[in-house]
Amino acid sequence: MNKVQPKTLSGFMELLPNEQVLFNQMVDKIRSSYEKFGFLPIDTPVIESSEVLLAKAGGETEKQVYNFTKGDSNLTLRFDLTVPLAKYVAEYYNQITFPFRRYQIGKVYRGERAQRGRYREFYQCDIDIIGDGTLNIINDAEIPAVMYETFKSLGLENFSIHINNRKILNGLFESVNVKEKSVDIMRTIDKIEKIGKETLIAIFKDDYKIQDESINTIINFIEINGTTDEKLEKLENLKIDNELYKKGVEELKEVVKYIRLFNIPDEAFEIDLSIARGLDYYTGTVYETFLNDYKSIGSICSGGRYNDLAEYYTDKELPGVGMSIGLTRLFFILNDIGLITADKKSISDVLVISMVEDLNKAIEVANELRNAGIKTEIYFDNKKIKAKFKYADRLNIPYVIVIGEDEIKSGLLTIKNMQEGTQEKLEIEKIIDKFKII
């Protein structure tokens, strides 16, 4: 028979079982952290009607999506979990209890150029809180609190959640009358480290025709530094006479206050006035998260506050705030730099090996272990003892129970600690107790 080459598409992560175990542990920890704060799960289809999914999209998004027809239907694979959330909230508005705190962990699809660490199919892990008409600013502090808890549960230590408020930037540009050029100016400011302050001032003057006094204000703003409290003070001291700016600073102060109440230490977050995030979508608080030792990776968890989640589907005003982890890329990065911390490297707690042909005793022992909640596997194949131990070794199974003539007669089972190479003879009840302690 002619064989087809078994090949996975490039840009699609597929893990070997040992790695999949680690990946799933990360998913479990993220889910568990989200649920600890009472977020509710939803699960939307991977396929939606193109009309629904692309109601808002355009430009780059539209070019990247996977879309196709089936019968008369124009279909698209979801490219994020935010648009499906908007559809969901608009569709089931009358059945949803607000504020709607939802999480979703699922695969999304973008036909990007495949490259190292970039995926066409990847998991997003989103949390959002959606209000009906209004949404309290405390939610803007709880979202990073959830993410702090999440990253701690993943064993990450040296990370920082950067926080800003879009109203501050918008207000600043409004106050110096360059609101309509704000996107370009932000991009230029982003280059300050490369081009230097003098060049930046020259560009402001020559290209954007900004007045000297306004340039001063912008430069003073850019140069704000210090501790979180010092930054907040300096933001107020700039005396920018703009309502939006003032509102932004006030919101940022509130968010910082509550973040501290949620017990996030000052080392784990900072005010970062340079982050803006997709200028047309977010309207208040914005977040990016960095691994301090690996800043070049970019943000590993981002999000923010938006005024209106579902304006393309409904007249209801649905403000929200949320953050998202791109898990597939994060797993790739953490694996690459050796930062994956595993609680367990195997599924099975123990492998039962029989030295005698009759497997009755092995099955009986496995039944008892499983009834006690211990994940137990029996090696059934009639191989040499060495092959059986090699199996446990390759699967990282931490304990092996050996059942031979002696064990059957005495009722004392040999249990071997695979890591330490030690073994002892114990009654089944003692073995069960042992696993309860581990």
Add this chain to the structure above:
Amino acid sequence: MNKVQPKTLSGFMELLPNEQVLFNQMVDKIRSSYEKFGFLPIDTPVIESSEVLLAKAGGETEKQVYNFTKGDSNLTLRFDLTVPLAKYVAEYYNQITFPFRRYQIGKVYRGERAQRGRYREFYQCDIDIIGDGTLNIINDAEIPAVMYETFKSLGLENFSIHINNRKILNGLFESVNVKEKSVDIMRTIDKIEKIGKETLIAIFKDDYKIQDESINTIINFIEINGTTDEKLEKLENLKIDNELYKKGVEELKEVVKYIRLFNIPDEAFEIDLSIARGLDYYTGTVYETFLNDYKSIGSICSGGRYNDLAEYYTDKELPGVGMSIGLTRLFFILNDIGLITADKKSISDVLVISMVEDLNKAIEVANELRNAGIKTEIYFDNKKIKAKFKYADRLNIPYVIVIGEDEIKSGLLTIKNMQEGTQEKLEIEKIIDKFKII
């Protein structure tokens, strides 16, 4: 702005959060049962190259699949989890440890005509054990043992795993020289309850030209009944002189022996000589699972033994055995007939409500509860007390902690049991202890 109607495609299950909580609990229990037997997780892409995914397909499958092009690539959405497993095992053959015990829980796609209880996107929950060259018959008993454990964990009581062996049917038809007509004959036999025995005999005689003696043998075979052991005895007593038949009966006896060793009670399984399952794929043991009180639903979990998993991709002989639960349909059915048993109907264990504007105490209490592993939500909105309780009620949150002036002063928090309507005043430590017991 013109609004797009927010609409989910028909044939795609999308649940409200309260139902999603129940669905996820089912997934958790299935996964936990699979892992208890040491099955390893894998996660293959939803999209694969059409050449790979359709290497074996044809006919109905090919008509139903979602396929499309992206750039130069011909792509297909997976329509089951078996073909991706075959690809996976062939692709990573050198890195896999055999016997390979894997589970996969994921969505698959079939563009079937949408109808009640039939889905175009649905979860499959598969377990398979793949051998390298050979695979011990005990595995054929362990697979239904895992499923027995799984269904028990889902709270199902009155179900039966039906077991047969394809070699028995094939051997029987071989012995009476009607092997090439076996598919048609099986279909005719299936109608026996409708058409009656006499008509069946007439069809055997007139349409299939089967000799009287052979018709007798087939009829004797069809009429085999009794307990599991009686059936096994009758199968042997038929004295059919065919090697395949004898091998099949011997395998079935072995499987029954081990199923009992795995502690599956006789009420939970039965030999069912009428099940055949897709005549060209399975080569030995076959399974179907029925809810005894709802047989018309059909099988809720099926599978079997196959000689060669990945013959389209590799020359390696990879025998396997597995079963699959179609979870989306099962959830729909169980929900419909009221058989979903929930451990918990909410995510949050407790909702913290503040009667005072300052939320500091509420946040502090929530922090402590979460640190103790209790899933805790704070109600932030400045609504009337009634609205706050209604929120807990609609989300099925079992406990509410109320924090007012009194509570802040005394340190005794009011905790209300929402189901029973009772409340008491307790210190936070006592509340934490209380949740540890619940």
